[in-house]
Amino acid sequence: MADKFNRKDLLLLFLFSPGPTAGEAEPINGRTRLMKLLYLLQTESSTIKLLELKKAYDFKPYNYGPFTKDVYDDLEFLENVGLIEIVNKGYASPVEQNEGEKVIDDTSLGDDEDASILINEESYKLTSRGLDFTKKKLAPTVPEQVIKEIHNLKTKFANMPLTSVLRYVYINHPDSAQNSKLKHLMSTR
Numbered sequence: 001m002a003d004k005f006n007r008k009d010l011l012l013l014f015l016f017s018p019g020p021t022a023g024e025a026e027p028i029n030g031r032t033r034l035m036k037l038l039y040l041l042q043t044e045s046s047t048i049k050l051l052e053l054k055k056a057y058d059f060k061p062y063n064y065g066p067f068t069k070d071v072y073d074d075l076e077f078l079e080n081v082g083l084i085e086i087v088n089k090g091y092a093s094p095v096e097q098n099e100g101e102k103v104i105d106d107t108s109l110g111d112d113e114d115a116s117i118l119i120n121e122e123s124y125k126l127t128s129r130g131l132d133f134t135k136k137k138l139a140p141t142v143p144e145q146v147i148k149e150i151h152n153l154k155t156k157f158a159n160m161p162l163t164s165v166l167r168y169v170y171i172n173h174p175d176s177a178q179n180s181k182l183k184h185l186m187s188t189r
Contacts, residue, residue: 028123
């Protein structure tokens with residue numbers, strides 16, 4: 001029996017949700033932010049269970065908390081089929097830079113270990129095709145509680161400073177921060 005929803009559907013629903021300004025399909029700025037918000041969605045809501053999503057993201061502790069390359073793979077797929085747009089916003093913050101380097105390190109086939117690659121910060125948003133698909137075909141099939149949980153999480157965290165998002169994740173999910181380069185964020189002061 002096939003699962004009703006998959007991880008890509010979760011990403012589309014997340015990007016479809018209004019955020020802090022209550023605008024339709026507010027984009028998410030920054031790959032690290034998106035990664036942490038998807039982690040929180042999986043760990044602090046009943047979304048995965050309600051969607052009967054059996055293959056959720058498998059986050060592992062990394063330099064800046066929970067990480068999985070699968071998010072990037074799914075984003076690339078959704079961009080390739082024209083459902084999302086990834087907009088370059090200039091050079092990334094050091095945190096974003098490090099996570100981007102992790103993806104490159106894990107997939108690199110070259111021998112040039114000294115190459116310095118500058119990663120750009122990206123904004124993730126639905127295309128008009130993605131908005132139409134999510135609004136008409138995907139969202140109507142999703143339990144209202146899932147829509148509400150996604151909206152609440154996105155509203156709370158989407159415009160919060162990245163260090164505040166990381167601090168929240170580290171304090172509330174310390175196992176996910178065990179390899180972090182920013183352990184000082186685990187302080188509750």
